[in-house]
Amino acid sequence: MKLKHKLALFTVYFVLFIALTAMIDYYAYDIINPWIFIVLSFLGAVGATLAHAKSHEKTKADELAHDLEEIL
Numbered sequence: 001m002k003l004k005h006k007l008a009l010f011t012v013y014f015v016l017f018i019a020l021t022a023m024i025d026y027y028a029y030d031i032i033n034p035w036i037f038i039v040l041s042f043l044g045a046v047g048a049t050l051a052h053a054k055s056h057e058k059t060k061a062d063e064l065a066h067d068l069e070e071i072l
Contacts, residue, residue, distance in 0.1 A: 001053050004072070008065035013048040017041035 021037035052061065 004069055005065055006049060006053060008068040008072070009052055009061055010045050010049045011068060012061050012064045013052075014041060014045035017044045017048075 018038070018041045021041050025032060025034060025037055052059070
């Protein structure tokens with residue numbers, strides 16, 4: 001898998017996790033420090049990208065990453 005594709009996958013997963021944690025933060029009424037969510041989203045995106053690269057399965061994230069590669 002090319003580095004460009006891995007970066008695109010990371011971006012897809014990072015945006016997904018940021019959106020998810022933003023919803024959690026919204027419903028938690030901003031009680032939790034937002035930097036915790038950013039760090040957790042970053043770590044989750046790294047983990048998801050590595051797991052995805054090892055599995056070699058074609059998913060919707062691959063399609064989104066391919067579209068993102070074309071834009072870049």
